[in-house]
Amino acid sequence: MAERAHGAVAPPTHSTIAGASWYGQDIVQQVHTAVLFRDLDMSEVHNTGSVFTDCTFRHARFSTSTHVDAAFVNCTFVACKFFEASFSDCKFTGSMFDGCMFDLMKVTGGDWSFAGLPGADLRRASFAGTRLREADLTGARCQGGSLRDLDLSGAWLHSADLTKCDLRGSDLSALEPTNVQLQGAVITALQALVIAEALGLDVRAED
CATH class of the missing domain: 2.160.20.80 (E3 ubiquitin-protein ligase SopA)
Structure with a gap:
């Protein structure tokens, strides 16, 4: 177990x-x-x-x-x-x-904070507007899934596969880009900035 x-x-x-x-x-x-x-x-x-x-x-x-x-x-x-x-x-x-x-499970709103979903297959599930603070998503398989507008602050995302996952609007502050699969993930420009800073890049406005 x-x-x-x-x-x-x-x-x-x-x-x-x-x-x-x-x-x-x-x-x-x-x-x-x-x-x-x-x-x-x-x-x-x-x-x-x-x-x-x-x-x-x-x-x-x-x-x-x-x-x-x-x-x-x-x-x-x-x-x-x-x-x-x-x-x-x-x-x-x-x-x-x-x-x-x-x-095909559909979750809208609600509070799933501290929930344990290690290794969960969420490829055909969708979450929208849900609170998942400090949830355990270690090794979760989310390829092609939908995780929109989620509070993922403090979530455990190590080894999660977010390939082609729709992450728009979600809090990605706990994401360590080198420890997850992100190829083709759908994000906003603001989220791209968060990820770039997590990679240690010095993001500046154009002169």
């Missing part, structure tokens, strides 16, 4: 829900704490305002589900499928993802 940042231990769970099917259900403001969800089917679920804290999801299916103003705080996701899942203004602070599938 991928390790959390700084060797932090996953929070323990105190109860288990195994093999449950919530397929197509409307989930409104449910609250779950320290629950192990094993083989949970959340496909096509409409989740509004529910809060999951210190929960673990193993082999859960979130395919084509929609989540609005929901929270998954300090949760652990192992081998979960997020195919075409949509998260709007959701909170994933401190959550950890290990061996998950993110194809």
